[in-house]
Amino acid sequence: MSEQHIETEVAVIGGGVQGAGIAQAAAAAGYKVTIFERHHWAAGTSQRSSKLIHGGLRYLETGQIPLVYHSLQERARLLKNAPDLVKPVKFFIPIYKDTSRRPWQIRAGLTLYYLLSGGGQLARFRSVPKSEWDQLDGISTNDLQAVFQYWDGQTNDKLLTEAVIRSAQEMGVTTLASAELMEARKTANGYRLTIRTLDGHIHCDCKCLVNAGGPWVNDIGHRIETDTAPRSIDLVRGSHILVNKTLSQGVYYMESPRDGRAVFAMPWGDKALIGTTEVIHEEGADNVTPSTEEISYLQATFGHFFKNDDATVLEAWAGLRVLPKSSELANKRDRDTFFLCDDPKKASLIAVYGGKLTSYRHTAERVMDYITESLGKRTVVADTRRLPLSPLPQGSE
Numbered sequence: 001m002s003e004q005h006i007e008t009e010v011a012v013i014g015g016g017v018q019g020a021g022i023a024q025a026a027a028a029a030g031y032k033v034t035i036f037e038r039h040h041w042a043a044g045t046s047q048r049s050s051k052l053i054h055g056g057l058r059y060l061e062t063g064q065i066p067l068v069y070h071s072l073q074e075r076a077r078l079l080k081n082a083p084d085l086v087k088p089v090k091f092f093i094p095i096y097k098d099t100s101r102r103p104w105q106i107r108a109g110l111t112l113y114y115l116l117s118g119g120g121q122l123a124r125f126r127s128v129p130k131s132e133w134d135q136l137d138g139i140s141t142n143d144l145q146a147v148f149q150y151w152d153g154q155t156n157d158k159l160l161t162e163a164v165i166r167s168a169q170e171m172g173v174t175t176l177a178s179a180e181l182m183e184a185r186k187t188a189n190g191y192r193l194t195i196r197t198l199d200g201h202i203h204c205d206c207k208c209l210v211n212a213g214g215p216w217v218n219d220i221g222h223r224i225e226t227d228t229a230p231r232s233i234d235l236v237r238g239s240h241i242l243v244n245k246t247l248s249q250g251v252y253y254m255e256s257p258r259d260g261r262a263v264f265a266m267p268w269g270d271k272a273l274i275g276t277t278e279v280i281h282e283e284g285a286d287n288v289t290p291s292t293e294e295i296s297y298l299q300a301t302f303g304h305f306f307k308n309d310d311a312t313v314l315e316a317w318a319g320l321r322v323l324p325k326s327s328e329l330a331n332k333r334d335r336d337t338f339f340l341c342d343d344p345k346k347a348s349l350i351a352v353y354g355g356k357l358t359s360y361r362h363t364a365e366r367v368m369d370y371i372t373e374s375l376g377k378r379t380v381v382a383d384t385r386r387l388p389l390s391p392l393p394q395g396s397e
Contacts, residue, residue, distance in 0.1 A: 002200040008034040010371060011193060011206035013181050013220055016046035018355040018363055019212035020164040025364035026371060027171035030378025034204060035173060036195055038180035042161035044214050048319030050264060050275050053078050053086050053153030053358045058262050059335060060109050067336045071358045072117040075153055082389035085163060086155045088122055090250030092136060097143035100260050106148050125150035137247050140307050157357055163389040171381055184209060184224040190348045208371050211351040215285035215320035226349055228342045232325035233353060239290035240275030241298045242315040247272050256301045263301045274298045281320055290316045322354040337363045347374045
């Protein structure tokens with residue numbers, strides 16, 4: 001067992017899409033950066049999401065307009081910068097006799113979505129004429145009153161995270177997987193980290209420590225010496241199932257007949273991905289599997305809209321969202337990222353709570369505001385708003 005010592009300006013804990021984006025942004029801003037991940041890149045929620053790159057149409061109902069605006073800007077950037085990883089896809093909203101939202105409400109929401117996106121081809125939406133309803137992948141037309149179609153994006157979340165990591169590596173970031181933070185001790189200049197690896201231990205001195213542990217953010221926080229108390233959070237489980245159904249037209253925005261929640265039916269290869277749920281997760285973040293009730297809920301929602309299709313589950317998985325602790329229903333809470341710093345003006349520790357796949361780069365920009373305030377500016381290397389992201393060529397390791 002060996003021991004190594006490294007020095008860095010910014011140390012990031014967590015190799016999901018948020019940590020990857022922060023490492024990329026810090027390197028682009030000219031800082032010396034090291035990122036540590038205890039398993040492999042995108043090992044947690046970043047490979048168990050709904051795979052959507054979207055503005056979050058449903059968040060308009062709860063007044064989260066800034067979140068939707070920034071997500072739509074990031075959607076546009078990803079479609080431009082990562083065309084092999086992020087694809088535009090049609091979304092369909094069927095309105096039935098018993099759907100809680102009326103056509104005028106959906107039209108109003110889509111109009112606002114259009115305006116927040118800044119217009120353009122992918123901002124357009126339309127009412128699908130009745131003559132085209134029989135082309136919509138066999139969706140039920142019983143009591144169907146209207147169908148709206150708009151655009152958003154879809155990605156492979158794991159491949160996108162790995163592409164961001166590669167971009168960070170190209171700008172000099174030291175990336176260490178299978179490297180777990182054991183403790184972080186405060187020093188006069190920042191933190192000294194003790195990292196356990198497969199080969200031994202690494203001691204890392206950093207000026208600024210970023211805790212981007214996702215659902216493990218508070219577990220990691222307990223290993224860090226600080227006077228700053230962790231934020232109270234709920235872990236909310238989002239489960240997905242894969243069923244043997246080909247969706248050739250796009251994504252369907254379904255309203256669960258049980259509770260009115262939005263559930264998506266999405267094409268995933270030649271299968272359909274159905275998700276997601278929102279259930280408070282009482283167990284640890286290492287133990288995340290869909291419950292029998294969640295699987296039944298998703299099957300029932302799919303079967304309500306696609307009555308002639310097989311809802312047998314081929315695969316199921318779940319990820320965790322980090323939300324502020326509240327007595328409100330999960331789908332009513334603020335979905336924006338929030339931060340905890342030991343000192344907003346001179347931060348040596350920044351904890352990142354929550355975050356959406358689509359807006360990871362914008363989250364990283366917000367973290368950079370704290371880092372720049374604390375460490376001062378460096379010579380900028382690149383602009384993450386324009387950096388291309390590509391998958392590995394086929395056959396590459």
